[in-house]
Amino acid sequence: MNHGCDEFDPNQLTVEQALERILETVAPVSGRERLHLRQALDRVLLEPVVATFDVPPHRNSAMDGYALRAADLGTDGTRLRVVGRSMAGAPFEGRVGAGEAVRIMTGAVVPEGADTVVMQEQTEREGDEVVIRGNHREGANIRHPGEDMRAGSTVLEAGRQLNAADVGLLASLGIAEVTVYRRPRVAFFSTGDELRGIGEPLGEGDIYDSNRYTLDALLARLPVERLDMGVIPDDLEAVRKAFREAAAVADLVLTTGGVSVGEADYIKTVLEELGQIGFWRIAMKPGKPLAFGNLGQAHFFGLPGNPVSTMATFVLFVRPALQRMMGRSPEAPLRLRARVLNDLRKSPGRKDHQRGILRQEGGELVVETTGLQGSHVLSSMSRANCFIVLPRGSGPVASGEEVEVLPFFGLL
Structure with a gap:
């Protein structure tokens, strides 16, 4: 039985079934790249990253204040002699002895002998002495080696899509380059005799090709290589030629239009001839006429021609498929x-x-x-x-x- 576009078909795949079938089919692309951190944002790690040293590598102060010995603290108003200072990048070279303190800045190395840092707001400086106010526990305001990352620990797993914080983490470990999956190559085009490029005059029945620009923008949000194949007319040989060319260079071929009931069936004909059809309809609105299959080694998505359907099916199906091909686990959208x-x-x-x-x-x-x-x-x-x-x-x-x-x- 031929079900129209708005007619209920109980045999159609559900949204969940369609996505499951897609994700069972696609796999990470082969190939790797070695990139500098400045080019690595949003790319997916092929290998785990292991810390080669502790972070922080030494005891350092969490506050601006004074490094001292907790044993010297008595009642409120303890006086200590200031014997030097420790700055970030310029540590105090000596040792803190009994009755002594060292002026210290945030991030600076805590000197030997000191086991506590008192923040400056709880002190009063009087010449070469400092008066300590309040009560303070031993070990306060000190960051310890390996508190953030331990040497030998895996800090980023393979399959991680790098964000800005990850780039900073890698830099803190002195790592300048990482190995990532290569970008999936995505060939995309629109189909239809009625489509015109921006700037061309519109004849009766013509429309501007908005979907190709939409797809380009959606793909630009992902670390993929975009191959714009233009507009393909409703012609069997033109579709066949475009499919062959796209499949020869791309990991995924993406089209809009030509998959709804009543439209010219060139896409289905050529897909059956050059590849395989996984499914052709799903129980979703908008987006029922969604095609998925393969053209040789390339995966294929045929998206509906209506603009909203194009975007809905891309977000719900193409995006997670590309995330899998990028080498990462597909991210379930926030609901x-x-x-x-x-x-x-x-x-x-x-x-x-x-x-x-x-x-x-x-x-x-x-x-x-x-x-x-x-x-x-x-x-x-x-x-x-x-x-x-x-x-x-x-x-x-x-x-x-x-x-x-x-x-x-x-x-x-």
Whole structure:
């Protein structure tokens, strides 16, 4: 039986089943690169990083103040003779003896003989003496060797996508270069005789090719190599040629358009001829006409042509697949609960992702739709900051009910 685009098909894969099948199929790309830290941000480690020395490498002060012996502290007002100072990069060379103290700065080496640092706000300087106010425990305000990282310990696991804090950590260990997975190569193009490039005049029935720019922007958020293959006309030989060229150079081939019921079936025909189809439909709105398979060694995604569907399927399926190919574990998007402020239309059968605006109001999270929810309404996606996620088996939702939301932060 041929099910139309809006008709319920109980045999379609669920969103969860489709993602599971995708992640079972894709694997990290082969190949490695050796990169300097300045080029390593967002790249994925191929090998674990092991500390070769303790961090910090020596006892150092957590405060500006005075290093002293706890045994010298008595009642409030203890007086000690200041015999020197220890600065970051210029440590005190002597030893702190009985009745002595050393002026010390944050990060400076704690001198031999001292076992406590008293912060300067609890002291009074009088010439070459310091008066200690209050009570202080032995060992206060001292950072010990290896407190942050121990020599021989794994500090970053293989498969870690490096963030700014990781880059700083590596620098603190004196590591200038790391080994990472090479970037997956992604070839992408749009299909359709009606598509025109920006700057070209529009004839009757023509539209500008927005999806290719959207895909380029979505891919730019990931450490992948982007290969823009342009616009492919609705022509069997043109599609065949484009697929062959893309599969020869890419790890993943990404198209938009040409996968919905009623459209020219060139993509399906060529995919069956040159590769294999994993699945062609899923129980999701928007995004039902999602194709997944392979073209030789390259993975293939055929995304719907409607702009909102393109973005939804990229976020939920292509992004996690690329994360796996990058060498890391796919990151499950953050999901929250919020009270919806308007009625939501919904029919059972497909998992629905409606565009919403999430905000905090009176100490709680609330969400409302952006208006028209058609998969062609690009402005509703531009105004949104989240998806309102409605389960496959659910029906309409009344204002005031609690719903699941998927924020766009970091995704679009």
